[in-house]
Amino acid sequence: MAYNLLKGKRGIISGALNSSSIAWKVAEKAHEEGATFVLTNAPIAMRMGELNALAEKTGAEIIPADATSVDDITNLFTKSQEILGGKIDFVLHSIGMSVNVRKNIPYTEANYDYFQKGMDVSALSFHKMLSVAKKLDAINEWGSVVALTYAAAQRTYSFYNDMADIKAALESIARSFGYHYGVEKKVRVNTVSQSPTKTTAGSGIKGFGDFFDFADAMSPLGNATAEQCADYCITLFSDLTRMVTMQNLYHDGGYSSTGVTSTILEKFGIDS
Numbered sequence: 001m002a003y004n005l006l007k008g009k010r011g012i013i014s015g016a017l018n019s020s021s022i023a024w025k026v027a028e029k030a031h032e033e034g035a036t037f038v039l040t041n042a043p044i045a046m047r048m049g050e051l052n053a054l055a056e057k058t059g060a061e062i063i064p065a066d067a068t069s070v071d072d073i074t075n076l077f078t079k080s081q082e083i084l085g086g087k088i089d090f091v092l093h094s095i096g097m098s099v100n101v102r103k104n105i106p107y108t109e110a111n112y113d114y115f116q117k118g119m120d121v122s123a124l125s126f127h128k129m130l131s132v133a134k135k136l137d138a139i140n141e142w143g144s145v146v147a148l149t150y151a152a153a154q155r156t157y158s159f160y161n162d163m164a165d166i167k168a169a170l171e172s173i174a175r176s177f178g179y180h181y182g183v184e185k186k187v188r189v190n191t192v193s194q195s196p197t198k199t200t201a202g203s204g205i206k207g208f209g210d211f212f213d214f215a216d217a218m219s220p221l222g223n224a225t226a227e228q229c230a231d232y233c234i235t236l237f238s239d240l241t242r243m244v245t246m247q248n249l250y251h252d253g254g255y256s257s258t259g260v261t262s263t264i265l266e267k268f269g270i271d272s
């Protein structure tokens, strides 16, 4: 059911790779809620071609941008305003990649070139987007910028590798930049900490399948899906959350506040 929550709003949505991507669901929901937006992804992701189907479905144009390139991001914000006919109201940062994870390199033996690459792609890209947007004064007052993150930024998950440190940096950027952007332009900046979700990035993590089931059993409401995450992002882009900024917001079915559930205890043969 749509509520017209984003009627008249203009956005930029990064990170839709295929129909499993969280960003893909955000784009579908934003379209349903009346927004117009530009889709963006790394040029290499374009070659896979799936994004065209989403663009067609949502009436969006695609602007390729490598999120590590300030030039590409500048082009993205400049062209998006031209295409959409004015300043931007919402931005989704849905970008994550770790070469150490991809290559299965243990955290304690991290390759530092890969570490820096992961940091650049997955965290500094958020700073770059915010910095370019602010310099160009491309976001309207009360505009909303959201990046996706994971609870490994707060607590250790052995399999999450260097992405844990990278997500901690991402969340810190939301607070630090959120302060300055809030004071100067009343722009809001938040991160959403999502449950494990079966996407290309998620499934690239070793042992993800088993952990997905564990998290599901550890969450009073179960794991939140990509669609539900998209719903939450829409509320953050809407005018209903105008005073929410500089927050890391858990969207995880209660997982982050749970010590243990009876489902988990039963698996250990403990009567709860």
Ligand SMILES: NC(=O)c1ccc[n+]([C@@H]2O[C@H](COP(=O)([O-])OP(=O)(O)OC[C@H]3O[C@@H](n4cnc5c(N)ncnc54)[C@H](O)[C@@H]3O)[C@@H](O)[C@H]2O)c1
Pocket (backbone or CB within 6 Å): 014, 015, 016, 017, 018, 020, 021, 022, 023, 041, 042, 045, 065, 066, 067, 068, 093, 094, 095, 096, 097, 121, 148, 149, 150, 193, 194, 195, 196, 197, 198, 199, 200, 201, 202, 203
């Ligand atoms: N899947 C999960 O379990 C989960 C849980 C919590 C948070 N997240 C976060 O959600 C976000 C989206 O991931 P997803 O799970 O939808 O997976 P996904 O693989 O569908 O999306 C990741 C996107 O990052 C893009 N990307 C990679 N390098 C880029 C670059 N240099 N420039 C521009 N884009 C680039 C990819 O092309 C892809 O579209 C990520 O930040 C991820 O860490 C995912």
